[in-house]
Amino acid sequence: QSALTQPASVSGSPGQSITISCTGTSSDVGGYNYVSWCQQHPGKAPRLVVYDVTNRPSGVSNRFSGSKSGNTASLTISGLQAEDEADYYCISYTSSSTYVFGTGTKVTVL
């Protein structure tokens, strides 16, 4: 199972919106609405920010939103804030009943 493809880095100024893409295949991203996203600050454990493509866990800012089209899922962060600077990973359920992570995207707030 190959890792899902994400851009290595995305940057934006405070207040702007950015979008991170996550491209897989019909055997993972495209085949199920089981895509989630996690945020990881340096030296910290991951934290779930979106699950089931579009849902946010309790306590996660509504500035985080998810979507999917075909084999590509996306995470949009609106009203970018300094605290959003972190690594972001997508995760998808697969046809083998396993999961696969994306390659990870480093978000920089300029």
Next chain:
Amino acid sequence: EVQLVESGGGLVQPGGSLRLSCAASGFTFSTYWMTWVRQSPGKGLEWVANIKPDGHGKYYVDSLKGRFTISRDNAKNSLYLEINSLRAEDTAIYYCARATVATAGTDWGQGTLVTVSS
């Protein structure tokens, strides 16, 4: 509050074995899927394995099948990962996570570091 505390990591020689543990609290452990994820130094996250609530269904990433074994003890609210024939490339932080059938990790522990070196 969900709490997951990993333990059992450390320095191990190549070819050795290790058993990682994850103590869970703050939720009904026996009703949740559980997951192990690892992260090599400076690298991305890698899904390792998960296990059904009753312990009877276990799934592994293809590349690690045979050397890794996930298990749980619902009476002790504990999750385990046994790793055999350790290699340098197994050096990583190992995280346990509470999961659902659709989401690999909803809540995460702080991880335990495994270093494989002679």
